Amino acid sequence: MAVRAFLVLSLLLLSFTYEVSNVEGGVDCDGLCGVRCGAHSRPNVCMRACGTCCVRCGCVPPGTSGNREMCGRCYTDMTTHANKTKCP
Template sequence: MQVSSEAEENNSRFSNIASATPAKPTYAPNPSPAPAPAPAPLLPPVDIKECPSLCEGRCLLHSRPNHCKRVCKTCCERCRCVPPGTAGNKKMCGKCYTDMTTHGNKLKCP
């Protein structure tokens, strides 16, 4: 009868192992999301008299400088701003400058 008692003992060992739930893995806490980058600081309003000279610098390297100056002057008069440099930096003038479009829904301001 010892054989049956050994078999019962082995079965009870295996049943304990099979019925035991595995330990839950531990995870590092999720890092908090990074804060959104601060918006570009807006430039102060420009006097309309300064628009031609500011647009001259803005359109200096443009392939069509006369067209660029004309459009830039319109944008400057409406938005009271011309971004620094010869290209890019439009966000520094705000939504007026970045969202102005032509009749064909193309971005207007250089």
């Protein structure tokens, strides 16, 4: 029971943090991308791509990977010149 309550509270906190960091005009791209790229094998490349995506889309998904759909089509559909997904 305690584990279930902890998981629910963790999800609520993550959701709240995501909403707060996504307030218009209040997106901290460096901070959010630092979290997003923290576990990446090439953090400098990740930070550069994430920063570009953050500035253009005004959003960075929560966590270190996945959840890209939370930032909408701008974030999910951006590609490189090689037609690979740009945003981490």
